[in-house]
Amino acid sequence: MAEKDIVFITGANTGIGFEVVKALLQSPKAYHVLLGSRSLEKGKEAISQLAEVLEGSSNTVELVEIDVTVDETINKAAELVETKFGRLDALINNAGAAFDKLFTSDATDFRTLFNKSYDVNVSGAQVTTAAFAPLLIKSKNARLLFLTSGTANLTGHEQALIPSRAASVPKGWPKEGLIGGQAYKACKTALNMVMITWHWFLKDDGVKVWSISPGMLATNLTGNPELLRKAGAGEPSLGGDLIKRVLEGERDADVARVVTQNGAVQPW
Template sequence: MADKHILLITGANTGIGYEAVKALLRSPKPYRIFLGSRTLEKSQTAIEALAKEFHSSQSTLEPVAVELESDESIAKAFEAVSAKVDRIDTLVNNAGAAFDTTDFANDVSNARTIFNKAFDVNVTGTHIVTATFAPLLIKSASPRLLFLTSGLSTLEAHSRDFYPPWAPKPQAGWPKKGVIANLGYKSSKTALNMVMLNWHWLLKEDGVRTFAISPGFLATNLGGVPEMLKAMGAGDPAIGGEFIRKVVEGERDADAGKVVNGQGTQPW
């Protein structure tokens, strides 16, 4: 398997991560993919389904359990991967979570939990995964490091108007009714962009190309409402999966250190 591109992707048993694995399996380029999930069972179940669909792919899949809220789980994931390979060529930090309620503006009693859990998974956990696997990543001849961010993370768009544009605008008075802010989630993704920038400069001299990936408004299970998202115009998660493949295969190397999306780069 020495000639295969070795890739680790977290949170890949569903959603955009799962679609990214499918896109890589369709690629003529051979991969050795470590498919990360919160439990080994979920990873194995995903691999079994993918093996049936892509039985002729020259790429291979291996399960790995990695729970971003657990330092012990992350350490064990590193032990499992490093026991099999002496490098990884690409780390895709795809795993993420949202805990916002639909009445977040008035849900003060749950605000601390909403923010803390979002930051624990999307920022702290992702940073720890990256720091843990960095020794393997810098051993690659052409390493890439990807962080899955969001279109909701852009400060520039938020500075112009209440964002996202499809959300009802807040009206005068209190409490604010019908406001969909996703504030815990999007704040964590804005913070993740800073984490990405830090890693971009930290590993630049090691030859690592680092990106934040903004996959677009897609109907995933993040937040548990894919059907509602589709009704609001969200696209298929496969779009995000294919975009990740393009970045992995070097099509956006000129934009390293930036937030990239399908149209170009996303404003900070």
């Protein structure tokens, strides 16, 4: 595999992660893609869906079991990559989950909601990156990506809380009908700090680091992609294409920033 870039993508059996796999397999650049999946069964299903793409590609894909909330699977995945390839050219921390519902139902157990959300979205990415960092350092052109969100925008949320825009928040307690998404937003904001710290940790080792904010896309994150489409969400393939372009150097001028579609950078 020395002639191909080795790319590991967590949570790659569905959504944006799956679209990254497709985009890389169709790229003229040479890749061997490690499709990380928490479930081997779902990972196999994902690879079967790539049959048509693989027929016309010289690039390759391999299924790797990884659950970012279980250290044993993370370490086994890193050991596999070290044994087979001796390096990793790109790690895409894509695995994530949203557990928020209505504020009234979330408020009954905020601690569990936040801890569960952080375990997947923040701790999972941190531990996975630490496990693969020695392999990234061995690459001649390593890239490390964290999938964040447009909701992880402190500036935007501060502006949205001025009185004229806060009229939709109901008065009194509990906040009936309010969808706050607090845990998910807090996790993705924290993930941007994780990204920055890894930038400084690995900068002198030649590893380029970004957060990726792909925009509102019709993934299964909320459990209803069709509802998201009706609300104006784009197709998940847009996220896959953005990540491919970052891997292939289009956003090298924006290292250590939150990059979005159309060459833009997301405010903190």
